[in-house]
Amino acid sequence: MRLSSLLSCLLGLANLATSAYTNSSLAFTYDRYNFLLHGEPYQIIGGQMDPQRIPYQYWSKRLLAARAMGLNTVFAYIFWDQVQPTPDTWDFTGRNNIAEYFKLAQEVGLNIVLRAGPYVCGEHEWGGFPSWLSDIDGMVVRSNNAPFLAASKVYLDRLAEEIKPMLVSNGGPVLMAQIENEYGSYGSNHTYMEALRDLFYGAFGDDMVLYTNDGGYSEDIINGQIKGILAETDGGPESGFLARDQYAYPSSLGPQLDGEYYITWLDLWASNQTYDTDVGNPTAIASIVSDLTWTLNNKSSFSLYMFHGGTNFGFQNGADWSKSLTPVITSYDYGAPLTESGGITDIYLALREMIVGYLGNSTTLPAVPKNETPIAIPSIEMKPVVKLFDVLPEPVLADYPTNMEVLGQSQGFTLYRHTVTSSTAGKLIPGDQPRDRLLVYVNQTRVGVIDSIYETYSTVNLELEKGDILDILVENMGRVNYGPRIPDQKKGIVGNVTIGEAVLKGWKMFTLPLVSPASSSSALTDEVTASELATSGPVFYAGIFDIEGEIRDTFLHLANWTKGVVWVNGENLGRYWVVGPQQTLYLPGCYLKEEGNEILVLNLEPSEYMGAVEGVVDRLWGNNPDPDAP
Numbered sequence: 001m002r003l004s005s006l007l008s009c010l011l012g013l014a015n016l017a018t019s020a021y022t023n024s025s026l027a028f029t030y031d032r033y034n035f036l037l038h039g040e041p042y043q044i045i046g047g048q049m050d051p052q053r054i055p056y057q058y059w060s061k062r063l064l065a066a067r068a069m070g071l072n073t074v075f076a077y078i079f080w081d082q083v084q085p086t087p088d089t090w091d092f093t094g095r096n097n098i099a100e101y102f103k104l105a106q107e108v109g110l111n112i113v114l115r116a117g118p119y120v121c122g123e124h125e126w127g128g129f130p131s132w133l134s135d136i137d138g139m140v141v142r143s144n145n146a147p148f149l150a151a152s153k154v155y156l157d158r159l160a161e162e163i164k165p166m167l168v169s170n171g172g173p174v175l176m177a178q179i180e181n182e183y184g185s186y187g188s189n190h191t192y193m194e195a196l197r198d199l200f201y202g203a204f205g206d207d208m209v210l211y212t213n214d215g216g217y218s219e220d221i222i223n224g225q226i227k228g229i230l231a232e233t234d235g236g237p238e239s240g241f242l243a244r245d246q247y248a249y250p251s252s253l254g255p256q257l258d259g260e261y262y263i264t265w266l267d268l269w270a271s272n273q274t275y276d277t278d279v280g281n282p283t284a285i286a287s288i289v290s291d292l293t294w295t296l297n298n299k300s301s302f303s304l305y306m307f308h309g310g311t312n313f314g315f316q317n318g319a320d321w322s323k324s325l326t327p328v329i330t331s332y333d334y335g336a337p338l339t340e341s342g343g344i345t346d347i348y349l350a351l352r353e354m355i356v357g358y359l360g361n362s363t364t365l366p367a368v369p370k371n372e373t374p375i376a377i378p379s380i381e382m383k384p385v386v387k388l389f390d391v392l393p394e395p396v397l398a399d400y401p402t403n404m405e406v407l408g409q410s411q412g413f414t415l416y417r418h419t420v421t422s423s424t425a426g427k428l429i430p431g432d433q434p435r436d437r438l439l440v441y442v443n444q445t446r447v448g449v450i451d452s453i454y455e456t457y458s459t460v461n462l463e464l465e466k467g468d469i470l471d472i473l474v475e476n477m478g479r480v481n482y483g484p485r486i487p488d489q490k491k492g493i494v495g496n497v498t499i500g501e502a503v504l505k506g507w508k509m510f511t512l513p514l515v516s517p518a519s520s521s522s523a524l525t526d527e528v529t530a531s532e533l534a535t536s537g538p539v540f541y542a543g544i545f546d547i548e549g550e551i552r553d554t555f556l557h558l559a560n561w562t563k564g565v566v567w568v569n570g571e572n573l574g575r576y577w578v579v580g581p582q583q584t585l586y587l588p589g590c591y592l593k594e595e596g597n598e599i600l601v602l603n604l605e606p607s608e609y610m611g612a613v614e615g616v617v618d619r620l621w622g623n624n625p626d627p628d629a630p
């Protein structure tokens with residue numbers, strides 16, 4: 001008895017130990033200390049680069065630059081909201097053509113680690129979740145919740161349909177997939193993580209290697225791991241590695257991967273901090289090189305966060321939340337080795353030297369790409385062509401306001417209009433709390449700005465007479481991607497609008513997602529006169545420009561333009577905001593042509609005193625006071 005129970009105990013232990021590793025005859029697998037690609041040890045020298053933040057026209061050259069630095073693997077977040085913009089529609093075209101990105105990676109000799117979420121954080125709108133999730137009854141995201149798991153399954157199954165041929169087991173470059181992202185710093189429900197594991201196996205096949213990735217602290221690891229699934233950590237190498245080995249389930253141990261080695265950090269609007277970068281800082285670069293040399297010599301793997309960050313084109317940016325909203329800027333440069341415009345930095349060169357030194361001089365890498373200097377575009381004549389309030393779509397009518405999501409809208413702006421029926425005076429309360437930045441107008445004259453980036457935001461007191469038209473233009477500045485947004489992620493107006501004691505009844509609601517307003521540029525004919533600007537509400541400005549000489553990237557500078565959105569040839573380049581730190585918008589050369597380029601700007605706060613709009617060679621960073629500060 002004793003012997004057999006001892007034996008079964010030993011067998012049980014043996015089973016437990018081997019169950020941590022996947023079938024050794026698989027194309028990609030791992031043992032206790034190594035990843036194994038076709039049976040050979042494979043050390044991941046990786047970097048993060050997300051397809052949906054890069055113009056697809058540039059994918060090939062960005063991937064080649066990654067390979068030329070010595071990376072062998074690219075880590076890619078997939079943003080769910082971009083591929084499933086509504087419950088019934090899918091978009092795998094353009095920047096969302098994930099399978100194509102993976103194919104191009106393979107062509108230059110790079111493998112892929114898939115980071116498909118469903119929650120990814122990534123400083124992206126709601127961490128990648130589609131806004132329509134908040135409209136589903138009983139939905140609780142990032143939890144063992146039936147509606148959430150059902151929606152996640154639909155997404156993962158559809159994504160798998162796209163990329164199955166790209167899996168390593170089918171001869172493609174996709175080695176493995178991460179489940180969720182840093183769940184251990186958010187929750188601790190293992191049933192949820194196990195349910196997600198099963199969704200991944202169901203979608204991608206149960207021979208796919210899966211892993212979890214958490215902060216390198218004991219609690220994060222304990223909360224985020226799944227028995228039998230490889231547990232990896234983020235952050236600095238050595239401390240995280242030690243913590244993992246101490247706190248992970250034995251069956252979750254395997255080769256160590258630093259899942260996100262932070263090159264620098266993200267930037268936030270109005271943060272009072274300028275652009276975060278170690279470019280031009282040899283001491284800081286030496287420290288990066290030292291960390292990563294240690295990691296390589298330790299026979300461990302890493303992924304640089306970011307190798308190349310790209311741009312939050314359109315309204316892709318997320319936000320932080322702590323008492324107030326701090327939205328992420330349009331640029332996702334991240335101080336990365338390869339800049340937003342694909343420029344080679346001193347960090348890039350130092351890392352390449354380190355990697356070549358480690359791999360040995362016989363390593364052959366593609367040549368370092370030549371830096372393509374951006375071009376300057378002389379001052380573009382911008383004309384105020386049409387008032388936003390003159391080109392509104394058909395409104396939705398209701399007694400009381402409803403939030404953006406109920407109106408079927410995810411991003412952009414919603415205008416709430418009320419015609420005053422009896423005189424009223426007092427403090428304006430626009431629903432339960434401002435979400436996020438509200439421009440308030442009476443008869444199209446701006447009377448206040450309520451901005452939730454401030455914990456104590458402005459108070460707008462109004463005295464309204466019968467017949468006055470109250471407009472509240474609400475901007476969604478990005479749903480919170482990290483940590484909970486209190487109380488929820490809804491945008492627009494939630495709850496009633498009151499002035500003093502009076503609840504305002506009778507609303508017209510205009511949805512302005514502004515996906516591509518340039519398509520309606522034929523309507524942009526009437527010029528708004530300078531004297532009208534004060535009482536016009538937001539105004540679209542338009543300009544036409546040609547490129548003299550070679551077409552390359554540039555950075556648009558809208559000197560002294562307070563806040564708005566820019567499109568060039570129909571491409572939404574993102575938000576600008578005088579507060580900084582970002583002062584220029586990346587305009588990729590692939591969006592330009594020789595003649596007749598159309599630039600359209602939604603200028604939220606027009607005045608007579610705006611500076612020139614021009615393309616500059618170097619990005620400008622800096623902070624300015626907020627003209628609308630409370």
Ligand SMILES: *[C@@H]1O[C@H](CO)[C@@H](O)[C@H](O)[C@H]1NC(C)=O
Pocket residue numbers: 023024025026207
């Ligand atoms: C390992 O994988 C191979 C190839 O998929 C399969 O034929 C074999 O049955 C698997 N072995 C085990 C023990 O699962």
Ligand SMILES: *[C@@H]1O[C@H](CO)[C@@H](O)[C@H](O)[C@H]1NC(C)=O
Pocket residue numbers: 144145188189190191192
């Ligand atoms: C996980 O969530 C499920 C469903 O909400 C719940 O029944 C279970 O008790 C939770 N588990 C833990 C460990 O909190």
Ligand SMILES: *[C@@H]1O[C@H](CO)[C@@H](O)[C@H](O)[C@H]1NC(C)=O
Pocket residue numbers: 270271272
């Ligand atoms: C930025 O600095 C200004 C002036 O010092 C201050 O009033 C404001 O609160 C600061 N904002 C943040 C987000 O720290």
Ligand SMILES: *[C@@H]1O[C@H](CO)[C@@H](O)[C@H](O)[C@H]1NC(C)=O
Pocket residue numbers: 238241242297298299
């Ligand atoms: C890697 O580092 C860990 C933690 O310091 C150490 O325990 C391990 O022996 C090292 N492995 C190698 C191959 O150097």
Ligand SMILES: *[C@@H]1O[C@H](CO)[C@@H](O)[C@H](O)[C@H]1NC(C)=O
Pocket residue numbers: 357360361
């Ligand atoms: C690589 O080349 C450099 C410079 O030629 C030399 O100093 C170094 O020893 C070589 N390293 C290896 C591993 O061969």
Ligand SMILES: *[C@@H]1O[C@H](CO)[C@@H](O)[C@H](O)[C@H]1NC(C)=O
Pocket residue numbers: 443466467468469
């Ligand atoms: C606003 O416009 C309405 C309609 O033209 C008019 O009745 C009202 O007097 C105006 N209010 C102010 C303050 O100008």
Ligand SMILES: *[C@@H]1O[C@H](CO)[C@@H](O)[C@H](O)[C@H]1NC(C)=O
Pocket residue numbers: 400494495496503
């Ligand atoms: C808005 O006010 C109306 C009238 O007082 C009330 O019936 C309704 O429940 C209120 N809506 C909300 C969301 O509070």
Ligand SMILES: *[C@@H]1O[C@H](CO)[C@@H](O)[C@H](O)[C@H]1NC(C)=O
Pocket residue numbers: 559560610611612
């Ligand atoms: C921006 O505004 C400031 C203050 O009004 C002015 O000094 C500066 O010249 C303006 N810059 C441009 C480029 O128009």
